[in-house]
Amino acid sequence: MTASAPRIVHIGGAHPYTISIGEGLLDDGSALTARIRGRHVLIVSDEHVAPLFARRVEIALHNARPDLRVDRFVIPPGEQAKTLARFGDAIDALAALGATRDACVLALGGGVVGDLAGFAAACWMRGIDCIQLPTSLLAMVDSSVGGKTAVDLPQGKNLVGAFHPPRAVFADPSALDTLPERELRAGLSEVIKYGAIVDAPFLDWLEANAAPLLAREREALVEAIARSCLHKATIVEHDPFEHGERALLNFGHTFGHAIEAEQGYSGAGNDALNHGEAVAVGMVLATRLSAHLGMAPAADAERLRALLTLYGLPTTLPAGLDADRLIQRMRLDKKAHAAGLRFVLWERAGAARIVDGVPEDAVLETLLEG
Numbered sequence: 376m377t378a379s380a381p382r383i384v385h386i387g388g389a390h391p392y393t394i395s396i397g398e399g400l401l402d403d404g405s406a407l408t409a410r411i412r413g414r415h416v417l418i419v420s421d422e423h424v425a426p427l428f429a430r431r432v433e434i435a436l437h438n439a440r441p442d443l444r445v446d447r448f449v450i451p452p453g454e455q456a457k458t459l460a461r462f463g464d465a466i467d468a469l470a471a472l473g474a475t476r477d478a479c480v481l482a483l484g485g486g487v488v489g490d491l492a493g494f495a496a497a498c499w500m501r502g503i504d505c506i507q508l509p510t511s512l513l514a515m516v517d518s519s520v521g522g523k524t525a526v527d528l529p530q531g532k533n534l535v536g537a538f539h540p541p542r543a544v545f546a547d548p549s550a551l552d553t554l555p556e557r558e559l560r561a562g563l564s565e566v567i568k569y570g571a572i573v574d575a576p577f578l579d580w581l582e583a584n585a586a587p588l589l590a591r592e593r594e595a596l597v598e599a600i601a602r603s604c605l606h607k608a609t610i611v612e613h614d615p616f617e618h619g620e621r622a623l624l625n626f627g628h629t630f631g632h633a634i635e636a637e638q639g640y641s642g643a644g645n646d647a648l649n650h651g652e653a654v655a656v657g658m659v660l661a662t663r664l665s666a667h668l669g670m671a672p673a674a675d676a677e678r679l680r681a682l683l684t685l686y687g688l689p690t691t692l693p694a695g696l697d698a699d700r701l702i703q704r705m706r707l708d709k710k711a712h713a714a715g716l717r718f719v720l721w722e723r724a725g726a727a728r729i730v731d732g733v734p735e736d737a738v739l740e741t742l743l744e745g
């Protein structure tokens with residue numbers, strides 16, 4: 376049972392669903408099973424998260440629906456597991472389960488699990504249900520919502536994937552108690568992104584609420600999650616397949632994804648940046664590029680950099696990365712056209728714009744400044 380009524384965010388459109396945010400949702404078997412149509416469930420998780428939460432979810436499912444056949448598929452933790460090979464293993468797990476078209480994948484974990492599990496659900500029998508049970512802050516505020524699913528290639532981030540909206544999202548903020556500090560900050564990077572691109576008052580709120588958020592005060596976290604989900608839901612509902620405004624959610628990602636790929640996706644346990652950290656650096660570089668192109672007042676750019684620093688996030692390019700190689704990576708960014716690079720640039724707090732044909736020499740200059 377949930378401790379109190381969950382906060383609900385609705386996403387409309389062709390495939391409507393709800394995001395529920397509330398304590399105890401991971402144990403709420405009746406809420407979870409209400410979205411499960413068939414009798415086969417594959418819980419996809421990772422080696423950090425499964426020992427913490429998978430048994431609880433399995434018990435909740437069993438108590439509400441003893442007829443369910445529930446299997447577990449567990450991947451190693453971190454970005455390096457978001458591969459075609461692990462995707463193949465997930466497909467094998469669905470085959471071993473005997474999953475029929477009404478089966479359901481439960482993605483229990485951070486964004487890596489969510490993206491991989493969602494992609495497996497998108498492909499098995501051309502598409503089965505996926506319920507997202509995000510356990511990292513980043514997954515609660517961003518990756519569990521909107522239906523982008525993918526795996527990485529050595530050549531670039533998320534290069535193989537599909538749009539496959541979840542059947543439902545259940546975010547239980549009590550899961551965040553065990554989240555490592557570095558991962559909490561990474562999630563806050565994507566939270567700051569929403570303020571930067573569409574909600575200037577949210578940036579004020581984030582400036583005022585760094586202490587409670589970093590101390591994991593539940594009320595502040597739930598507010599940040601709900602407000603982030605509301606922004607993502609609004610954008611995704613209007614443009615589910617990223618034909619236009621959805622690309623705003625990619626602010627900081629052209630630089631960020633190039634950094635991640637260039638570092639070999641090794642952000643989990645060493646000096647390389649994880650996704651949220653790479654996006655933090657990417658947002659700062661995007662504001663600098665905006666300044667080069669005559670957009671975004673310098674004072675606003677400095678304010679964003681200071682806010683990221685307040686949250687303990689990196690704001691400069693890691694040492695040893697080659698600018699030309701980063702630009703080469705950006706040519707495979709999914710926003711790029713045959714005609715050239717496309718960036719989400721910054722105008723001011725709460726306002727960003729998608730700009731085509733950004734000259735590579737301006738990007739190079741920005742990278743060389745660090």
Ligand SMILES: NC(=O)c1ccc[n+]([C@@H]2O[C@H](COP(=O)([O-])OP(=O)(O)OC[C@H]3O[C@@H](n4cnc5c(N)ncnc54)[C@H](O)[C@@H]3O)[C@@H](O)[C@H]2O)c1
Nearest residue numbers: 423452453485486487510511513517518523550553554650
């Ligand atoms: N699909 C989308 O729209 C979208 C949006 C943003 C990011 N992403 C993707 O999400 C990924 C990043 O997600 P992430 O930051 O969650 O990384 P992640 O999935 O690697 O999780 C971060 C780390 O935290 C651990 N963890 C997660 N929940 C935990 C908990 N409650 N307690 C203890 N440990 C826990 C994980 O095991 C992992 O080690 C990237 O691959 C990124 O590309 C996708």
Ligand SMILES: O=C(O)C(=O)C[C@@H](O)[C@H](O)[C@H](O)COP(=O)(O)O
Nearest residue numbers: 517521523532533621624625628709
């Ligand atoms: O949902 C979106 O749209 C986003 O861009 C959200 C991003 O935070 C996320 O990292 C996404 O996976 C990036 O998408 P991609 O199309 O650049 O791979």
Ligand SMILES: [Zn+2]
Nearest residue numbers: 565628650654
């Ligand atoms: Zn992201």
